[in-house]
Amino acid sequence: MTTTTTTTTMSMGLAHGRVVYARRVRAPRCGASLRENGVEVSAAEVDVSDSFQEQEDSELFKPTPGFDSIQDAIHDIAKGKFVVVLDDEDRENEGDLIIAAEKMTSESCAFMVNHTSGLICVGMEGEDLDRLGLHQMVEKGNDAMGTAFTVSVDLKKGTSTGISAADRVATLQALASPGSKPEDFRRPGHIFPLRCKEGGVLKRAGHTEAAVDLAKLGGCFPAGVLCELVNKDGTMMRRDQLLDFAKEHGLHTITIADLIRYRRCYESLVERISSARLPTKYGVFQAYSYRSKIDDIEHIALVYGDVQNAEDDVLVRVHSECLTGDILGSV
Numbered sequence: 001m002t003t004t005t006t007t008t009t010m011s012m013g014l015a016h017g018r019v020v021y022a023r024r025v026r027a028p029r030c031g032a033s034l035r036e037n038g039v040e041v042s043a044a045e046v047d048v049s050d051s052f053q054e055q056e057d058s059e060l061f062k063p064t065p066g067f068d069s070i071q072d073a074i075h076d077i078a079k080g081k082f083v084v085v086l087d088d089e090d091r092e093n094e095g096d097l098i099i100a101a102e103k104m105t106s107e108s109c110a111f112m113v114n115h116t117s118g119l120i121c122v123g124m125e126g127e128d129l130d131r132l133g134l135h136q137m138v139e140k141g142n143d144a145m146g147t148a149f150t151v152s153v154d155l156k157k158g159t160s161t162g163i164s165a166a167d168r169v170a171t172l173q174a175l176a177s178p179g180s181k182p183e184d185f186r187r188p189g190h191i192f193p194l195r196c197k198e199g200g201v202l203k204r205a206g207h208t209e210a211a212v213d214l215a216k217l218g219g220c221f222p223a224g225v226l227c228e229l230v231n232k233d234g235t236m237m238r239r240d241q242l243l244d245f246a247k248e249h250g251l252h253t254i255t256i257a258d259l260i261r262y263r264r265c266y267e268s269l270v271e272r273i274s275s276a277r278l279p280t281k282y283g284v285f286q287a288y289s290y291r292s293k294i295d296d297i298e299h300i301a302l303v304y305g306d307v308q309n310a311e312d313d314v315l316v317r318v319h320s321e322c323l324t325g326d327i328l329g330s331v
Contacts, residue, residue, distance in 0.1 A: 066243060068252040070217075070262040076252055077218035082108065084229070084246045084253040085210050086239065092145060094228050095242035095253075096207045100215040101176035101223035109165040109172075115245070116227035120168060121149075121192040122175055123211035124223045132175070133182035134193050145206060147194060154189030162190040176223040196222075199294040201260050202269070210256050213263065269293050278302065 063069045073083045080103030086095045097112050101122050112120060129135075134150040141149070154162030155171040162171065171191045174180045197204040200213040211224025229237040229245060237245060246253040270290040278285040288301045307314050324330040 063258050064255050067254055067258065070254055070258055072252045073214065073254045074217045077103075077214045077220065077224075079103075080105070080108070082111070082249075082251050083214065084242055084251050085207060085214075085226075085256060085259075086242060086253065087205060087207060087210075087256045089239070091205065092207075093238060094207075094236055095239075096211070096226045096228055098207070098211045098214060098224055098226045100218055100220040101172045101225050102215075102221045104169050104172045104225055106165045106169050109169050112225070112227050113165065115229060117230050118227070119192065120172075120190075120225060120227050121194050121208075122172055122223050122225050123194045123196045123208040124175065125196055125212060126198065128175075128178075128222070129193060129195055131182075132180060132185065134185075136195070146204070147206070147208065148197075150193045150195060152188040152190065152192045153185040154191065156184060156186055162186070172223075172225055176221040178221070194226075200263070201256055202263055202294050205256050205260060207256070210259055213259060270299065273298075 067086075073085075076083050077098075077100050080100065082097050082099050084095050085098050087093070097116055099108060099112075109120070124134075129150055134153065137149040137151055141147075143149075153171060153175070154167065155174045159167040159170050161167065168191055171185070171189065174184055175191070175193060194208040196209050196212040197206075200209040200216075203209065207226050211226045212222050213224075215224040216222045229242060231237055231241065243253055245251075270292050272288055273291050274289045276287045278287040283304055285302045285304050288303065290299045290301065291297070292299065322330075
């Protein structure tokens with residue numbers, strides 16, 4: 001008698017015919033952790049598929065030619081260094097200086113002011129902005145890129161006008177402190193918080209989301225400072241100019257496209273929310289329910305047999321939900 005081991009995944013709400021697959025790899029992040037069933041697991045404890053990971057690391061996840069690796073950028077962010085981040089040429093076609101807010105110093109702030117437009121922003125998660133009572137600057141904005149500006153702020157305590165490098169650093173570090181309160185800030189001010197889309201660059205391929213993602217990947221508070229790099233004549237730096245600037249100042253340069261690919265490879269993008277035994281006329285399955293961390297869509301995996309200890313490759317069928325077909329048998 002032969003026992004078959006198989007997995008069937010029912011994917012609810014898959015869009016545009018895309019199939020998203022999941023696998024277990026070690027996430028090479030600084031101070032990072034994953035969560036499984038609400039329990040935090042260190043990256044060192046995550047199971048690794050070595051051969052598959054090595055194959056992809058050597059081929060698919062090489063950085064875009066001329067740019068640096070996401071791993072190098074993450075390590076620099078963790079050390080409190082700047083990283084130059086470019087978006088697509090058919091989007092803003094700009095490069096931002098990005099640094100973790102908690103790592104900002106007066107020296108780094110002065111460097112940022114001297115080489116950028118000077119409008120210093122800080123990408124933050126919605127949960128922290130809501131905690132600080134920082135609402136959108138306008139209810140219905142019409143910014144071409146959908147940048148979500150909140151009301152600008154200055155820290156009250158220990159600052160003067162709020163515009164000096166020291167004052168702006170104090171404000172940024174307070175925004176990056178979980179103990180800060182709404183009453184700690186004056187409104188308006190000289191620092192411009194931006195609301196990051198939940199899901200980061202996987203939801204919106206913008207510099208705001210890249211700043212927050214890099215801060216988190218670097219093991220820092222999820223707040224990233226960003227500002228657009230400009231030439232001495234005030235025009236925007238483009239690709240070659242940005243690469244030359246980074247080389248001159250010893251900075252790593254990455255693309256948001258590479259950051260998206262990195263996150264898709266190394267992060268768990270779903271979380272298990274429940275499981276149940278499912279007897280059927282074909283045998284007893286184990287049903288597992290997962291929720292996407294990107295769009296909150298739920299997915300079901302029906303597992304037959306012991307897939308954890310299977311010696312051979314496990315047969316998997318991906319099924320896209322169809323109400324009339326699943327319930328009424330339509331074709």
